[in-house]
Amino acid sequence: MTITALIVAAGRGTRAGGDVPKQWQMLGAGRVIDHTLSAFQTHPDVDQIVVVLHPEDVTRADMFRTQGIKVAMGGADRAGSVRNGLDACGDVEHVLIHDAARPCVSSMVISGVIMALKKAHAAAPGLAVTDALWQGDGSKVTGTQSRDGLFAAQTPQGFALATIRAAHDAYNGPAADDVEVARAAGITVVMTQGDPDNLKITTADDFARATRILERQMDIRTGNGFDVHAFGPGDHVTLCGVNIPHDQGLVGHSDADVGMHTVTDAIYGALAMGDIGQHFPPSDPQWKGAESHIFLRHAVGLATKMGFTLTHVDCTLICEHPKVGPHAVEMRQVMAGILGIDMARVSVKATTSERLGFTGRGEGIACMATATLVKT
Ligand code: CTP
Ligand code: MG
Numbered sequence: 598m599t600i601t602a603l604i605v606a607a608g609r610g611t612r613a614g615g616d617v618p619k620q621w622q623m624l625g626a627g628r629v630i631d632h633t634l635s636a637f638q639t640h641p642d643v644d645q646i647v648v649v650l651h652p653e654d655v656t657r658a659d660m661f662r663t664q665g666i667k668v669a670m671g672g673a674d675r676a677g678s679v680r681n682g683l684d685a686c687g688d689v690e691h692v693l694i695h696d697a698a699r700p701c702v703s704s705m706v707i708s709g710v711i712m713a714l715k716k717a718h719a720a721a722p723g724l725a726v727t728d729a730l731w732q733g734d735g736s737k738v739t740g741t742q743s744r745d746g747l748f749a750a751q752t753p754q755g756f757a758l759a760t761i762r763a764a765h766d767a768y769n770g771p772a773a774d775d776v777e778v779a780r781a782a783g784i785t786v787v788m789t790q791g792d793p794d795n796l797k798i799t800t801a802d803d804f805a806r807a808t809r810i811l812e813r814q815m816d817i818r819t820g821n822g823f824d825v826h827a828f829g830p831g832d833h834v835t836l837c838g839v840n841i842p843h844d845q846g847l848v849g850h851s852d853a854d855v856g857m858h859t860v861t862d863a864i865y866g867a868l869a870m871g872d873i874g875q876h877f878p879p880s881d882p883q884w885k886g887a888e889s890h891i892f893l894r895h896a897v898g899l900a901t902k903m904g905f906t907l908t909h910v911d912c913t914l915i916c917e918h919p920k921v922g923p924h925a926v927e928m929r930q931v932m933a934g935i936l937g938i939d940m941a942r943v944s945v946k947a948t949t950s951e952r953l954g955f956t957g958r959g960e961g962i963a964c965m966a967t968a969t970l971v972k973t
Pocket of ligand 1 (some may be wrong): 608670671674695696698699797798
């Protein structure tokens with residue numbers, strides 16, 4: 598399944614006002630469109646991004662092209678912009694058509710549409726209407742309307758590319774969105790779970806709400822870990838999953854991999870979910886001699902379950918001997934494999950304590966680590 602995100606950003610934002618159209622206005626730390634693009638750039642299933650710009654905004658095209666984003670020119674109305682964008686998609690199977698004006702779209706909403714596209718030609722998020730509905734003329738209520746079976750339409754709206762292209766070719770007149778175009782061509786559209794936070798910035802008031810939502814969504818956590826193991830009889834030590842020949846071993850209930858234990862604790866710390874001893878009590882005989890990757894995998898699994906992605910680990914081993922430097926690359930490789938992240942996001946380094954203290958006297962190895970987790 599190859600997926601293109603088609604972001605329509607060619608409107609003029611007349612209802613929102615401001616010096617520039619709403620997609621170019623600031624929202625927290627970035628412009629509205631930056632947040633929207635980031636939601637798709639960071640989604641693991643999205644392969645390509647096409648952004649549709651108004652011809653007056655053509656000078657802004659280069660900054661997108663340098664990020665590997667394709668640029669198409671907008672049409673007279675939203676449907677026209679979508680048509681031009683579809684033509685720029687190239688040879689892909691599926692397209693997710695999304696309003697640039699919806700910068701708070703979550704990865705859950707995007708994933709919901711992608712999942713539905715595995716079984717259907719068209720899928721889009723809807724949100725059941727919960728408020729009572731009235732008819733009115735702006736000054737008084739002129740009637741009431743049942744909300745039964747009514748849903749607010751959201752984007753991204755996902756389609757098999759060939760299907761939506763044919764539907765747009767056959768369509769005449771204005772359309773609120775692509776679901777309307779698809780339905781006019783007789784295509785069944787599966788409804789996926791929408792999200793109240795996936796608002797479309799329409800008026801100036803919406804900026805404040807979107808800012809609050811984005812601030813709430815940004816959950817970045819740092820955890821630290823510290824561990825010590827004493828030297829004892831043996832002919833090797835295991836550090837960050839790598840066996841290093843040494844004239845002593847490390848004493849511990851498990852394989853005594855002080856590096857991996859510390860990183861594991863750093864992840865638990867970021868999650869505020871206790872420590873390694875709590876999850877794997879040393880009093881429990883089943884963990885005797887256990888390989889430490891079991892503990893590390895548990896911590897990463899817990900992070901995933903709680904909706905976090907591990908983005909970085911930094912681990913410092915403190916000892917006089919053995920020398921860690923020659924093994925650091927292999928340690929990073931092994932840990933990256935277990936953590937399921939790129940090796941460039943795993944740091945292993947070492948220091949001596951200048952012959953001071955217990956590590957200086959060669960009584961054991963200490964380790965400290967930091968883990969960074971981001972809510973996804
Ligand atoms: N859009 C577009 N091309 C158009 C009109 C709209 O690409 N000719 C895009 C907008 O940039 C927006 C999305 O379609 O991301 C939804 O449209 P809307 O919220 O109506 O935005 P605007 O048309 O920009 O706003 P307004 O209607 O207030 O002028
Ligand atoms: Mg509009």
